[in-house]
Amino acid sequence: MTGRLDNAQPYALGLFRIVVGGLFACHGAASLFGVLGGAMGGGSVPAGAWPGWFAAVIQLAGGGLVALGLGTRAAAFISSGSMAYAYFVVHQPEALWPLQNGGESSAMFCWAMLLLVFTGSGALGVDRLLGGGAERTETSATAEREPATV
Numbered sequence: 001m002t003g004r005l006d007n008a009q010p011y012a013l014g015l016f017r018i019v020v021g022g023l024f025a026c027h028g029a030a031s032l033f034g035v036l037g038g039a040m041g042g043g044s045v046p047a048g049a050w051p052g053w054f055a056a057v058i059q060l061a062g063g064g065l066v067a068l069g070l071g072t073r074a075a076a077f078i079s080s081g082s083m084a085y086a087y088f089v090v091h092q093p094e095a096l097w098p099l100q101n102g103g104e105s106s107a108m109f110c111w112a113m114l115l116l117v118f119t120g121s122g123a124l125g126v127d128r129l130l131g132g133g134a135e136r137t138e139t140s141a142t143a144e145r146e147p148a149t150v
Contacts, residue, residue: 018124023063084110
């Protein structure tokens with residue numbers, strides 16, 4: 001059973017990346033364009049407004065890149081940082097716990113994106129189709145660490 005789960009890990013990680021990136025991009029689209037219910041229940045964030053508009057641009061662009069698996073680690077790093085900022089500057093002054101201050105989604109996106117910084121895109125990413133770049137399979141990374149036996 002464990003072997004089968006290990007073989008499926010890159011695909012599960014790829015699906016996780018697609019879902020998290022897609023949801024993150026939806027938050028950005030809602031804030032920028034007023035779609036999907038809009039920002040905070042309706043409407044859009046005024047262009048150039050600090051920090052909401054800039055956060056929405058990062059959410060839309062970063063979420064799209066993460067969902068596609070294109071530059072996953074860099075996009076996830078910037079996205080994670082923006083959510084950490086959102087939590088500690090916008091939500092945390094209201095109350096200590098995310099359930100009290102409305103920062104659950106900021107905290108969850110922050111940690112999910114940070115996980116993707118360390119894991120990479122997994123399977124099904126554009127990075128893999130373009131030759132991998134910084135994204136390497138575990139097998140090739142292990143082969144580079146271990147000397148060849150004769």
